[in-house]
Amino acid sequence: MQDTPLTNLLLAPWDTSYGLPPFDAIRPTHFEPAFEAAMRAHRAELDAIAANPEPPGFDNTIAAFDASGRLFARIDMLFANLAASATSPELQAVERAMAAPLAAHANAIYMHAALFARIDAVHAARREFTLDAQQLRLVERVHLDFVRAGACLPSDKRLRYGKVMEQLAELTTQFAQNVLADENGYSLVLRTEEELAGLPAFVRAAARQAARERGIDGDAHVITLSRSSILPFLTFSERRDLREQAWRAWTTRGEHDGAHDNRPIAREILALRNDQARAHGYSNYADYALGDSMALTQDAVMGLLEKVWAPAKARAQSELDELCTLAHARGDNPAIEAWDWRYYAEKLRQQRYQLDEAQLKPYFPLERMVQALFDCALRLFGVDFVEQPQIGAYHPDVKVYEVRAAAGDGAGKLVGIFLHDNFARAGKRSGAWMSSLRWQSSRGPQGDVLPIILNNNNFAKGSPGEPTLLSFDDARALFHEFGHGLHGLLSNVGYDRLSGVQVLRDFVELPSQLFEHWLFEPQVLKRHARHVQTGEPIPDALIDKIRAAERFNQGYETVRYTASALLDMAAHAQDSPEGIDITAFEQAELARLGVPPAVGVNHRLAHFQHLFSTSGYAAGYYVYMWAEVLEADAFDAFRQAGDPFDPVLAKRLRDCIYSAGNAVEPGATFRAFRGRAATVEPMLRERGLLD
Numbered sequence: 001m002q003d004t005p006l007t008n009l010l011l012a013p014w015d016t017s018y019g020l021p022p023f024d025a026i027r028p029t030h031f032e033p034a035f036e037a038a039m040r041a042h043r044a045e046l047d048a049i050a051a052n053p054e055p056p057g058f059d060n061t062i063a064a065f066d067a068s069g070r071l072f073a074r075i076d077m078l079f080a081n082l083a084a085s086a087t088s089p090e091l092q093a094v095e096r097a098m099a100a101p102l103a104a105h106a107n108a109i110y111m112h113a114a115l116f117a118r119i120d121a122v123h124a125a126r127r128e129f130t131l132d133a134q135q136l137r138l139v140e141r142v143h144l145d146f147v148r149a150g151a152c153l154p155s156d157k158r159l160r161y162g163k164v165m166e167q168l169a170e171l172t173t174q175f176a177q178n179v180l181a182d183e184n185g186y187s188l189v190l191r192t193e194e195e196l197a198g199l200p201a202f203v204r205a206a207a208r209q210a211a212r213e214r215g216i217d218g219d220a221h222v223i224t225l226s227r228s229s230i231l232p233f234l235t236f237s238e239r240r241d242l243r244e245q246a247w248r249a250w251t252t253r254g255e256h257d258g259a260h261d262n263r264p265i266a267r268e269i270l271a272l273r274n275d276q277a278r279a280h281g282y283s284n285y286a287d288y289a290l291g292d293s294m295a296l297t298q299d300a301v302m303g304l305l306e307k308v309w310a311p312a313k314a315r316a317q318s319e320l321d322e323l324c325t326l327a328h329a330r331g332d333n334p335a336i337e338a339w340d341w342r343y344y345a346e347k348l349r350q351q352r353y354q355l356d357e358a359q360l361k362p363y364f365p366l367e368r369m370v371q372a373l374f375d376c377a378l379r380l381f382g383v384d385f386v387e388q389p390q391i392g393a394y395h396p397d398v399k400v401y402e403v404r405a406a407a408g409d410g411a412g413k414l415v416g417i418f419l420h421d422n423f424a425r426a427g428k429r430s431g432a433w434m435s436s437l438r439w440q441s442s443r444g445p446q447g448d449v450l451p452i453i454l455n456n457n458n459f460a461k462g463s464p465g466e467p468t469l470l471s472f473d474d475a476r477a478l479f480h481e482f483g484h485g486l487h488g489l490l491s492n493v494g495y496d497r498l499s500g501v502q503v504l505r506d507f508v509e510l511p512s513q514l515f516e517h518w519l520f521e522p523q524v525l526k527r528h529a530r531h532v533q534t535g536e537p538i539p540d541a542l543i544d545k546i547r548a549a550e551r552f553n554q555g556y557e558t559v560r561y562t563a564s565a566l567l568d569m570a571a572h573a574q575d576s577p578e579g580i581d582i583t584a585f586e587q588a589e590l591a592r593l594g595v596p597p598a599v600g601v602n603h604r605l606a607h608f609q610h611l612f613s614t615s616g617y618a619a620g621y622y623v624y625m626w627a628e629v630l631e632a633d634a635f636d637a638f639r640q641a642g643d644p645f646d647p648v649l650a651k652r653l654r655d656c657i658y659s660a661g662n663a664v665e666p667g668a669t670f671r672a673f674r675g676r677a678a679t680v681e682p683m684l685r686e687r688g689l690l691d
């Protein structure tokens with residue numbers, strides 16, 4: 001039986017600590033009726049703004065729009081979080097059922113002609129109103145959101161535009177499902193010790209688990225096409241023939257004849273995106289996508305990628321020479337193929353740095369690393385994280401923290417709420433991410449609204465009574481996501497749309513990638529990376545090895561990433577992509593660029609999910625490197641100051657980057673922090689691409 005709106009908890013006021021959702025009492029059956037009611041309420045709010053008899057102004061139109069739809073947003077964010085971290089067949093059914101109505105709701109907002117007429121009027125007269133800088137920014141942001149969603153199109157073109165967007169939504173969903181189908185459809189079953197040769201204990205344990213999950217009995221082990229399975233296999237397996245077989249399966253995902261062939265889908269997506277771009281007056285999709293970015297133009301993106309390209313290729317060539325020498329010395333075939341690179345690189349890494357995962361892990365217990373996060377946040381930004389064990393969330397593993405100002409005028413003041421969900425489990429998607437249940441804002445009708453921010457990781461939990469030990473890469477992911485988390489928690493802006501991580505996509509990885517630097521600081525490692533049994537701080541020699549190994553194999557990694565970014569730009573910069581053969585296009589592009597076959601690319605087009613599973617990173621795979629330029633240059637300021645916790649810099653970093661949200665243009669806010677625009681040299685130096 002369905003609840004009436006009056007008894008549906010999702011629609012009632014949440015009389016809970018900090019306004020957290022009443023997780024315990026919420027049922028999957030609450031969502032569909034609550035979504036329907038909340039969408040109706042949202043549209044009624046928008047109709048009321050549009051029908052206001054007063055002339056359009058900032059408060060009655062722009063601020064009112066920013067404050068609208070709170071009930072809907074609350075349900076939508078909760079649902080997205082549960083669907084990602086604690087899903088169930090019931091929630092997945094709701095997800096499928098709601099996909100189309102939610103898309104239609106977004107369309108109804110941005111195609112609301114009477115509402116847009118008022119927003120457009122305020123935008124046209126924005127210099128005549130008395131607005132402060134942030135209000136002006138909000139007017140421009142909201143207006144641009146509408147324009148880019150098609151609000152300015154003449155009415156005869158809107159129908160076609162809506163169709164294009166619907167088709168794109170369907171095709172991108174299909175693209176992702178095809179990749180998944182090819183991944184699920186393949187398994188490399190290893191039955192003998194000979195077939196397992198070279199695989200260390202942790203790879204065998206995971207392969208055994210994968211076999212059990214697939215109902216394969218006996219002592220069989222299974223390698224799958226998920227990154228966490230295939231990459232360790234390619235790194236450690238002694239069996240060249242099996243490495244080649246697995247590598248071929250991995251790199252041809254989405255490229256097989258039959259029901260899951262992504263080649264025609266990618267081609268159609270490219271063509272539809274060109275329709276979309278042309279509707280907005282651009283001749284290709286890259287120009288349209290970059291129109292709302294920090295880079296702004298293809299020239300700016302290509303300028304960065306080309307600066308990296310030649311030194312990265314040269315570096316990869318010298319790495320290849322070293323691997324050939326090593327293979328030769330071991331009496332192996334010295335011709336390194338794509339399925340050999342990781343294997344020999346790992347041998348060389350062990351030889352050169354003697355860095356062994358098993359030796360490192362005891363120094364990185366999860367609990368201590370979480371303390372390291374909080375300690376860095378305290379020393380940089382003056383905030384305390386205080387656990388609230390009495391408050392539960394959607395799973396017993398999730399820890400809830402109050403974030404409070406530690407010192408100064410507002411000492412003790414609550415800044416936000418942080419939920420930390422660190423462990424892998426059934427019903428939780430893989431990877432690591434930051435999300436939100438509520439964005440910070442201060443100028444809406446409810447006054448000060450505190451952010452509720454989540455970090456999800458997928459660490460394998462220690463056995464009962466045993467600590468969870470992290471790899472160094474795990475610890476790095478922990479710091480990365482916490483950087484995003486701080487970007488949400490420290491947000492200090494007036495309006496919801498400008499809050500936290502809702503910034504341009506080539507700026508959003510700056511706070512996260514930047515925060516990783518503090519993990520590498522010897523004083524942070526000395527204080528927090530302590531042996532799980534003895535409590536001894538990590539030895540200097542091990543710290544030196546970690547830091548030295550950071551630049552190992554960077555030619556390979558940089559070529560793979562940059563080639564993928566260049567391929568993305570080339571695919572989306574075509575003025576008429578209709579009818580192209582994406583495999584032939586890709587081969588021609590990689591040949592033109594001179595990508596060494598032994599290195600290859602991070603993603604081939606037929607399974608390049610960044611580009612084709614959503615439009616989020618289409619003509620946008622470059623953003624990681626763009627943000628890396630900003631981040632490496634920003635951290636250089638601390639290096640030059642000689643103190644990774646320099647208080648003056650830390651205050652400016654908080655004010656200009658972590659608290660500023662989207663309230664200031666990103667280039668301007670970076671310059672306010674650094675005293676100048678970013679330069680590319682620190683990034684090149686970090687990757688070992690400068691002499």
Ligand SMILES: [Zn+2]
Pocket residue numbers: 480484509512
């Ligand atoms: Zn990130």
